[in-house]
Amino acid sequence: MATLTLYLEMVGTEPGVYYETLKGYGNYRNVISEVRTRSVAAGAAPFCQQLAKNLRVLFDLTLKSGPPGFKALNTSSTADRTMLDTDLLCYICETRQLSILRRFDPTRFASFLAQSPKAAGSTANMVRNNMVVGIMSEIYLDRIATDITAATFAVYHEWMHNKTNWTAGEDPNWVHRLVGGGLSEENDDGLKGLTPISAQQMNQRLTLRNRQFLDGVPIR
């Protein structure tokens, strides 16, 4: 069994101040206990580092929710173009204007905006001349007012779409049809926390191989 690595890639500038709206990340159902402000100048972790940490908590629960497909879990707050096809990448866009989808496929981005004007994120199967060049997932911080809890949930949700069986032509909206999944629901008012059902559904998908769309990752 191999290692699963979760990659984030900031597009634009990381917010110096961000907000946490839930205590904890696992098995939450709309429990808003307090809003906490995190300031990097006052010693908080950089946004993407903290986001990677939060996602690690959710994926630890996900890996434990069913048969283990991976023996280890890594997270990285910057992407690496050599990642494996089982790994997951999400672009963290400062604004929707900086969207990677917009940069590489403006027509599809325009149709996404028309269909989902409020959406916090998007995932697309990127195609060039009938060749799939990778699955692209991204979230937009301006849509969630730098709420890192909402960002954590939005990345997890987009990664569920990312794990669609694209080569078999599966409808990526299978995610929204799950019942009882707090991170699978299509919800304009924000996603609820991870539920056992979301965790199990995601766990079953983790070994599926989808090449990630890497053209938006700078060569380092």
Ligand SMILES: [Zn+2]
């Ligand atoms: Zn969705």
